[in-house]
Amino acid sequence: MAEITAALVKELRERTGEGMMDCKKALTKAGGDIEKAIDDMRASGAIKAAKKAGNVAAEGAIAVKVAEDNKSAVILEVNSQTDFLALQEDFKNFVAASVEKAFADKLTDAAPLIAAQEEARLILVGKVGENVNIRRLARIEGDVVDAYLHGNKIGVVVALKGGNAELARDIAMHVAASNPEFLLPSQVSADAIEREKTVFMSLNEDKIKGKPAEIVEKMVAGRISKFLAEASLVEQAFVKNPEIKVGELAKKAGAEIVSFTYFKVGDGIEKPVDDFAAEVAAQVAASKQ
16 A cells, blocks of 8 residues: 555645545545546546536636747636546546637637537547537637636636737736726627616615715716726736736737637536535534544
8 A cells, every 4th residue: 555645645636636635535545546536536526526416517627729930829627527527637538628729710609619529529528428518619819818817717818909919918917807897998888887877876875965066977987987997808907917007018018909708617607506505414423433
């Protein structure tokens, strides 16, 4: 039996996302064989978690492939039922092969990729016992294109007119951190502005009560100006240097931001709600055995 070292436990935790005690128990049971421990945990842990999740694939990974000339990129979301699977090599290999296929074939949406990868997907599902889905894909082309991945959960691709790849990557990192709704203030819909006005008036009813109409109008205008800055990329303070707005950053570099594409794992997918208290109680009970 191999020695169960702290480093071995740490490696298993990083590869599975499971707790330290669970990893130590799995390694002990597997005689220190980390690959066997992973297989055992997949069989006894991840598959049970998948069943509990009701087969809804809302976890997974974002992958990005950028052309060497920085003229195009593909961004892809592949979903799994559990984050456990998203950390496994089988899943990672499927995601990597899928984004390479999408890039090589210059695909612009997920449908042809789903068809091309269906056999590989079914093999993976049969092996891991979880549902896996290619959810969405986008291809971005432009004068300058680059991307930023935050782990495997958030991916952003930015296209510029002018500038360079480093600038596009910096702006993509900003988008990953701030998640703006729009590129330009002019793109914010009248309905969104009207909703913001309504919310402001409702929340500040006591403050504006009895004030002259022109004062109220200035207060509302100030809130809308702040809302537009928060919602549009070019008006946001750059995360690396809050003294400058993102639009100004691009302009100083002789560039114009043409578009940004933001993917976050599971966005818009309704996830099952688990009984967290019961789950904690079960874990505590198990730890006493």
